[in-house]
Amino acid sequence: MPLWKVYHPVGAYSAEDKRGLAERITALYSRLPKFYVGVVFQEVAEDAFFIGGQPAKNFVRIWVDHIARTLPTPEMRKWWIEQCDGALAPYIRDRGFDWEFHIDETSFELWSIQGIRPPLANSADEKRWIAENRPSPLTGA
Amino acid sequence: MPLWKVYHPVGAYSAEDKRGLAERITALYSRLPKFYVGVVFQEVAEDAFFIGGQPAKNFVRIWVDHIARTLPTPEMRKWWIEQCDGALAPYIRDRGFDWEFHIDETSFELWSIQGIRPPLANSADEKRWIAENRPSPLTGA
């Protein structure tokens, strides 16, 4: 959690761009272990990418799965979407791309990292995972 | 919303085929702004694509996320699946491919286009987005 999938035009981003954007996305989740944040970029050729039935020459389409946390209120969902748009802006809006993203929330209990079902939010185990930035056996409660 | 991801065998579709199928998919959503409809095609080599543990030489596998609308009743879900199968038929069934698709419904509130959380269904803002086929600042209610 989270997993971000970024569909973008061929050649839209250099290796350095992708790293920069991945760092900005990772920074959004400052309360989580950094290694929870996965980002996969995928180039899509113009003849395989359509928005409204038209070839998408200039479009970045992102989908996200959230697993570790849910956003329980309308206010938090609104706030979060604004945070995401802010994080993306230097690599998308400010470069003249069009864009869209959406987020799904999936089950905390159907998730495994390194053979371990991750610790509960705000638990001592999670704090240790954050501090060490790697998974380790859970000590309980 | 919606995002369609189409996994297909290498060389199954020409650029024109992909455009034709994307247009048919887009036409399914005639009540929505056209630009809501995203379609991404992805070729998958035979050695990377398995159905039932066997290489999928002739299979089209599609997944879809719906965001702007939900299908609230069993009857509507049944009807919608039939509409989708009808839209796909000329490029899948009628060409002798095997196929499967499934749809997930994700949160309306965790969605952003061009930095704007899209307008409510059937609102004046949505009607303008449909008429203009582009996002524009919301005017409210």
Added chain:
Amino acid sequence: MPLWKVYHPVGAYSAEDKRGLAERITALYSRLPKFYVGVVFQEVAEDAFFIGGQPAKNFVRIWVDHIARTLPTPEMRKWWIEQCDGALAPYIRDRGFDWEFHIDETSFELWSIQGIRPPLANSADEKRWIAENRPSPLTGA
């Protein structure tokens, strides 16, 4: 159902490896028609794949959609995740890769195979689909 998507480093798996892993994944679902199980492998270059903002050189990231069945209790969810980790181990853990996977559960009614909405769990139709390992017209109830 299910659809497994496996993101892995370039060159991590031979064709034979991918087939072997797909077979192990398929075997997890022994109560379902084999052809329900789809697996798509995708190589991701190091400069397009990030975990915690760092290039993922050695990481296998998997997401899964479950459609035909849900896992209704915490105990079953825990058990299932352990089964999955066991199935993956020879091709991931035992080869020294890091990994993460998560599963979403999507609507049984928003699903179609070969133009047919699949039969109910444990129905006579499903039993026939299992026995014949192919979809066929439903006979009812």
